[in-house]
Amino acid sequence: MSTDEAMTKALLPDSQLPTHWYNIVADLPEPMPPHLHPGTKEPVTLDDLTVIFPPALAEQELSTQRFIDIPDEVRQIYSIWRPTPLIRARRLERELGTSARIYYKYEGVSPIGSHKTNSSVAQAYFNHEAGVRRLTTETGAGQWGSALAFACSAFGMGCEVWQVRASYDSKPYRRMLMETFGATVHSSPSELTQAGRTMREQFPDTTGSLGMAVSEAIEAALTDPENARYSLGSVLNHVVLHQTVIGEETLKQLAMFGEDQADLVFGCAGGGSNVAGLSFPLIRENLAGTTTTKVYAVEPSACPSITQGRYEYDHGDVVGMTPLMKMYTLGTDFVPPPVHAGGLRYHGMSPLLSHVIQLGLAQGLAVEQADAFEAGVLFARAEGLVPAPEASHAVAAALAEARRRTSDADACSIVIGMSGHGQLDLPAYQEYLNGTML
Numbered sequence: 537m538s539t540d541e542a543m544t545k546a547l548l549p550d551s552q553l554p555t556h557w558y559n560i561v562a563d564l565p566e567p568m569p570p571h572l573h574p575g576t577k578e579p580v581t582l583d584d585l586t587v588i589f590p591p592a593l594a595e596q597e598l599s600t601q602r603f604i605d606i607p608d609e610v611r612q613i614y615s616i617w618r619p620t621p622l623i624r625a626r627r628l629e630r631e632l633g634t635s636a637r638i639y640y641k642y643e644g645v646s647p648i649g650s651h652k653t654n655s656s657v658a659q660a661y662f663n664h665e666a667g668v669r670r671l672t673t674e675t676g677a678g679q680w681g682s683a684l685a686f687a688c689s690a691f692g693m694g695c696e697v698w699q700v701r702a703s704y705d706s707k708p709y710r711r712m713l714m715e716t717f718g719a720t721v722h723s724s725p726s727e728l729t730q731a732g733r734t735m736r737e738q739f740p741d742t743t744g745s746l747g748m749a750v751s752e753a754i755e756a757a758l759t760d761p762e763n764a765r766y767s768l769g770s771v772l773n774h775v776v777l778h779q780t781v782i783g784e785e786t787l788k789q790l791a792m793f794g795e796d797q798a799d800l801v802f803g804c805a806g807g808g809s810n811v812a813g814l815s816f817p818l819i820r821e822n823l824a825g826t827t828t829t830k831v832y833a834v835e836p837s838a839c840p841s842i843t844q845g846r847y848e849y850d851h852g853d854v855v856g857m858t859p860l861m862k863m864y865t866l867g868t869d870f871v872p873p874p875v876h877a878g879g880l881r882y883h884g885m886s887p888l889l890s891h892v893i894q895l896g897l898a899q900g901l902a903v904e905q906a907d908a909f910e911a912g913v914l915f916a917r918a919e920g921l922v923p924a925p926e927a928s929h930a931v932a933a934a935l936a937e938a939r940r941r942t943s944d945a946d947a948c949s950i951v952i953g954m955s956g957h958g959q960l961d962l963p964a965y966q967e968y969l970n971g972t973m974l
């Protein structure tokens with residue numbers, strides 16, 4: 537390996553925008569356990585899935601095909617911000633005194649500031665193609681909600697979002713962003729659905745959870761089958777699939793830096809989509825025997841589904857409307873404390889990423905909230921970019937590793953999944969800086 541010592545960022549031209557999404561299912565040594573129908577407990581079929589998803593997304597959910605074409609209409613919208621840069625954090629390296637070469641793949645250049653648009657644009661497109669007029673969804677931090685609001689506006693569709701109460705109250709700017717794109721936003725649990733009313737009765741003071749908001753958004757779609765479908769921002773196979781553009785670009789950009797491989801990859805994991813999207817194309821190279829990349833899915837200690845949860849069949853929502861999925865889970869009744877990384881407050885983990893971890897192809901790591909913010913501040917001061925609190929978890933884990941590597945013999949390449957920027961999360965940074973963070 538000979539790295540380019542002068543280069544700081546690898547920018548791919550528009551012509552290098554990926555043409556395919558990568559489906560790791562085709563290459564895994566063992567098939568993943570199927571999703572099960574919540575009623576019959578039999579493996580779900582295409583027909584089952586098309587009740588809430590358009591046919592193309594239902595097919596992607598069950599697909600075993602290695603590469604899936606990205607439609608031109610989706611690539612055109614991607615080209616507003618993709619390919620995203622891979623940046624070498626040289627100033628951070630100097631600050632840490634590490635021999636590691638630290639890179640970050642920056643998804644915060646998207647219109648709403650995170651990786652979520654990679655899937656929202658695809659989902660809005662396939663729904664629009666199927667004649668759907670309105671999408672319903674949940675959102676934690678508001679990142680997914682604003683990504684879907686942007687995508688729905690791009691295809692002239694309506695968008696209704698249930699935002700977890702903790703974030704709805706603490707992140708008014710994300711709600712304003714969603715409304716700017718024309719979406720309607722409700723605090724969850726709400727009075728608008730049976731699921732919401734029941735949860736409010738049982739737990740009047742709840743701060744909400746993604747699992748509750750998912751139940752509300754699914755119920756809202758099911759009660760308007762003529763016009764509406766439901767859309768999920770993470771966890772499912774087709775969402776992970778859409779995020780693989782991150783890893784495909786990263787492979788090319790590492791080569792531009794003269795790197796043979798990423799030795800270590802750190803991505804934060806809420807439902808698992810960004811770390812899976814970044815790492816699955818790299819794991820493909822591992823499986824082909826050409827690289828030996830180690831992948832870490834970094835979660836908050838307050839919501840540790842991989843490191844403390846059980847690997848078993850569970851629902852994706854509180855009420856039990858989603859298929860049963862074999863995944864790392866803390867149980868649907870787990871209500872995580874209102875950690876500032878709202879996008880990481882989910883009880884389960886992508887079944888595909890869970891399976892990949894089970895196969896030993898990636899591993900989980902948990903990080904404390906205070907350590908994540910400490911790392912986020914250090915990163916901001918060195919690189920001039922405030923990471924989203926979610927992404928700061930990946931930064932913290934990467935920095936811990938980089939600090940251990942000070943000699944030439946320890947040198948390695950580290951890639952951080954910088955899933956988004958934190959410019960709308962500054963009140964959380966303020967609390968950290970004031971010492972008032974719980």
Ligand SMILES: Cc1ncc(COP(=O)(O)O)c(C=O)c1O
Pocket residue numbers: 650651676677678679680769770771804805806807808809810811878879880924926927955956957
């Ligand atoms: C910036 C950011 N990163 C990461 C996540 C976690 O989601 P996932 O694990 O699906 O990438 C979120 C979720 O809202 C987010 O907003």
